[in-house]
Amino acid sequence: MNLDYFIRQKNTLILLFTILYVLIFSISALFTENDEFFYYTLLMGVLIYIVLVINQRMHFAPFIVINLSLIGFLHLLGGNAYIGTVRLYDFYFVPGLIKYDNLIHVYGTFIVTLVLYSMVSVYLNRELIRNRYWVIAVALVLMAIGVGTINELVEFFAVVYFDAAEQVGDYFNNSLDLLFNTIGAIMATVILYWFREQTSWLHNLNENLKKIS
Incomplete structure (x- = not known):
């Protein structure tokens, strides 16, 4: 068993890691x-299924699949x-x-x-x-903020049904979450701008990894 084996089995290994945690x-x-957090882990299971279904059609780059799994791990780790x-989740680096919570929102x-x-991008020439x-970038930021808002709704239900107000935080914390979500989305569009001549650098990265295997 060598590195080539792990490269070929990368999606299976990522899935096993995700299911395990x-x-x-x-x-x-x-x-x-x-x-x-039992509620969150159940939702994580649903999200894993959704990502698997979408990935069968979209074939996300390994970089994306790996990081989606890491986001889930770091989220659950933060609460446990x-x-x-x-x-x-309440630990201050500065x-x-x-x-920690702020960094997870930016990264996620x-x-x-x-x-x-x-x-x-597959539908755009x-x-x-x-x-x-930059028009596309604004749309991406707004869509990402929308996804972040869904996460805030998930936390709202945790407050309502599991009395998690202390863990989730107040209105100020909710606003900070949205702020750091916006920062993360803007950072991503800037990075994508640097690679705009390639149209989809994530696709190219995926193709290069396939060549290695």
Whole structure:
């Protein structure tokens, strides 16, 4: 067994890793009676199925698939792991300014924006992307913010049904989530702009990885 084997089996390995951590966090939530994060892990299972269905048609680049899995892992880790007595999601890397939750929102929306670009770019020709990129970029940011809003609704239901107000946060925290979602989406469109001459650098990356295998 060598590196070539792992490259060929990358999607299977990513799926196994994702299923494994979802099962582990589900069991942990049951034993600790953490209804909020058991709810999140169930939703994660639904999202895995949706991504699998979409990926069968879209064939996302390995970079995207890997990072989607990592987002799920880091999200569940943030609600279950502690640094001392502080829940990881509430841990500040820069005291009073930037915490783990903020970084996850930036990272998550960054990857979601790349996913959205991968999905819409196949319906757009090269010239349109080159000549109207910033119009497309604004649309991508708005779509990514919309996806982030769905996440906020998921948290709202956790507050309503699982009394998770303390963990989820107040109106200010909700607004910060939307702000960092916007930052992540804008960062992604800027990165995509740098590679606009290739039309879809994610597709090219995927093709290069296929050549390695």
